Amino acid sequence: MEIYNKLYAHFGPQQWWPGENDFEVIVGAVLTQNTAWTNVEKAIANLKKDGKMELNRLLKMPDAKMARLIKPSGYFNLKTKRLKAVLNFLSSTDSGNWREFLKKAPLQKARQTLLSVYGIGPETADSILLYAANRPAFVIDAYTLRFGKRMGFLTDGAGYEEARSCFMENIPKSAKLYNEYHALLVMEGKHYCKPKPACAKCPTSKMCRSAV
């Protein structure tokens, strides 16, 4: 929490992932895999320009068309397959109500179910739970992993699950807090001095590689 407070004091509230609605957040979660968010915005804009961002419409869209629309987000053939798989999952969720499922099912169960869907790995699953369903699932990404190792509270060999446990066991389980914390870590990661000299934007000298 000390780190959180420091980052918060430095960067301020982030209001991250302002998708227009939960469905759009899920689509974005798939499209942003290993891709800069600015490219994802273009892809989503294309989808919207073509028609309403709506489950059944996207589900019925021919693969070739979807691939063309999401092209700016990269890996368009691959992501078309993944997005379709996720859409299929949403439309087939018990009683057809995926919102209900994501919000009400026990967190562990919801996460396991998401992970079983083609195209959804740990980060995408947690992103959906946190940013679309407002559940306290801490999202680990490349920035977070690097940061934890740099700061010394994660071992060099730490992977996704280890990092996630570390955060979740040491931070009160609050979706609002997790949301903000993750966003702050990404901010920190982006400003992180590479490689030298230290830049004025780093909240603590420890956060600069030059000081590690």
Added chain:
DNA sequence: GACCAGGCACATC
């Protein structure tokens, strides 16, 4: 022109 970005599935050892 290299390098990276809010990963994941699959093959191989």
Added chain:
DNA sequence: GATGTGCATGGT
């Protein structure tokens, strides 16, 4: 179980 590879665009 760890490690490597393919997927592809747009910005720096």
